Amino acid sequence: MHFARLVEVFDAHDVTFVSVTQSFNTTTSMGRLTLNILLSFAQFEREVIGERVRDKFAASRARGLWMGGPVPLGYTVQDRRLVVDEEEAARVRRVFAGFAQLGSATRLALALRQEGLLTKTGRPFDKGAVYRLLNNRTYLGEVTHKGQVFPGEHEPIVSQELWDRVHAILQESPRARANQNRRQSPALLKGLIFGPDGRALSPTHTRRRGRLYRYYVSQAVLKGGVDDCPVRRLPAGEIETAVLDQVRALLRQPEVVVGTWQAARAEAPDLTEAETREALEQLDPLWDELFPAEQARIVRLLVERVEVSPTGADVRLRVAGLASLVQDLGGVPTAAQRAA
Numbered sequence: 001m002h003f004a005r006l007v008e009v010f011d012a013h014d015v016t017f018v019s020v021t022q023s024f025n026t027t028t029s030m031g032r033l034t035l036n037i038l039l040s041f042a043q044f045e046r047e048v049i050g051e052r053v054r055d056k057f058a059a060s061r062a063r064g065l066w067m068g069g070p071v072p073l074g075y076t077v078q079d080r081r082l083v084v085d086e087e088e089a090a091r092v093r094r095v096f097a098g099f100a101q102l103g104s105a106t107r108l109a110l111a112l113r114q115e116g117l118l119t120k121t122g123r124p125f126d127k128g129a130v131y132r133l134l135n136n137r138t139y140l141g142e143v144t145h146k147g148q149v150f151p152g153e154h155e156p157i158v159s160q161e162l163w164d165r166v167h168a169i170l171q172e173s174p175r176a177r178a179n180q181n182r183r184q185s186p187a188l189l190k191g192l193i194f195g196p197d198g199r200a201l202s203p204t205h206t207r208r209r210g211r212l213y214r215y216y217v218s219q220a221v222l223k224g225g226v227d228d229c230p231v232r233r234l235p236a237g238e239i240e241t242a243v244l245d246q247v248r249a250l251l252r253q254p255e256v257v258v259g260t261w262q263a264a265r266a267e268a269p270d271l272t273e274a275e276t277r278e279a280l281e282q283l284d285p286l287w288d289e290l291f292p293a294e295q296a297r298i299v300r301l302l303v304e305r306v307e308v309s310p311t312g313a314d315v316r317l318r319v320a321g322l323a324s325l326v327q328d329l330g331g332v333p334t335a336a337q338r339a340a
Contacts, residue, residue, distance in 0.1 A: 072138045073120040074157045082138070082154035089157045091117050095125075095133050096158050100165045105130040110282070134166055188240050188299045189216065193306040195231045201308070203236065230310050239313065243306055244287070244299075246315045251280045256317070264323035271326070279326040301325055 010016065074092040075082040094117065098108045105127045112125040119129050133139075140163055141156030142149050187203030193216055194200050201216035214236035221232045250256050261276040287295065301321040307314045 071120065072136055073133065074139065075154065082152070084155050084157060088120070092133065092139060092157050093162075095130060096139075096162050096166055099130065099134060099169065100162060103169050105134075134170065139163070187214070187216075187236065188296050189236075189243060189303075189306055192300070192303050193239070193243075193308060195219075196307075196309045201231075201234065205236075231308050234308065239308065242313055243303070243315055246313070247299075247302055247317070248283065250315065250317060251283060251322075256322070259319055260322040260326060263319045264326045267323070276326050280322070283325070298325065 071077055071082070074085060074089040076085050077083070095108065095112070098111060099105065102108050102111070109125045109127050109130050112130075117125060119125060123129070137144055137149060138152070138154070139157045140160065141152050141154060143152040144150070189201075190203050191200065195218045197218070197220070199219045201218055203214065204217050205212055205214045207213070216234045216236055216239060218232050257277050257280060258273065260280065261271065261273045264271050264276060283298075301324060302317055303321075304316040304318045306316075
């Protein structure tokens with residue numbers, strides 16, 4: 001609190017500041033002046049000390065010295081210098097190489113958890129931990145200070161070429177990568193979607209002005225009989241989104257979770273209901289970053305049949321497919337894998 005404000009508080013409460021070792025107090029103008037001068041010099045001294053510490057810190061950073069803080073995965077500290085820990089460094093390289101291959105932090109984190117790899121703090125990798133590691137210039141053998149980058153005295157863990165490949169991918173937003181996936185998406189419901197007449201709707205597409213438009217078309221339309229089917233043509237993107245929304249909603253239903261858990265226990269007896277629910281919940285954040293072929297595989301794994309009518313769509317799930325998905329997402333070993 002500013003000295004003038006302190007004096008106002010003292011006066012408001014009839015309090016007087018008296019120095020025992022110095023001949024002044026706040027009841028006189030000279031005492032107030034003396035105290036104000038002393039406080040100003042004290043503030044000046046604190047600021048000078050702070051500036052010296054910051055300058056020393058910046059100079060040490062510029063020399064590449066390690067100045068404390070959480071030690072990054074892949075290194076230990078010896079004599080104020082980072083030293084490569086080869087066992088941890090292998091994890092760091094795995095993260096960079098995995099992201100360069102997959103292009104998805106969500107999918108990479110899932111793979112790392114399934115491999116049992118942990119962060120520096122001993123926790124399983126999540127998307128945030130992956131992004132923090134990928135953006136840490138320490139792994140290039142550099143140090144940063146207030147936005148400036150300096151050569152470090154430690155050895156790099158990843159090459160400049162691998163760093164550049166990873167960051168070329170990072171420059172494109174996850175949403176843009178997801179949109180690109182959707183533009184390249186195959187017919188997710190091929191062989192699964194049926195009209196009111198019980199016959200399958202076939203995927204087709206057309207191009208207008210350079211844009212691709214995808215549809216599911218009834219057999220009646222394909223054979224020229226447009227009047228005998230109430231559902232003749234459906235925009236592929238809209239019906240696929242509607243079906244996926246239904247699937248995601250069904251995966252949150254308690255009875256579906258319990259049924260999936262019971263089915264999965266045939267291969268994984270130690271699996272708990274909570275683990276089953278957690279694995280199913282991973283599908284939402286994971287979906288947009290999957291490659292089109294993987295999206296199609298999961299749809300065929302989960303969906304048995306989609307029946308459309310003028311009033312909506314009815315989705316039937318495969319319980320066995322759900323159980324298999326839980327094992328994939330949760331990294332749960334099967335009975336055969338445990339026996340091996």
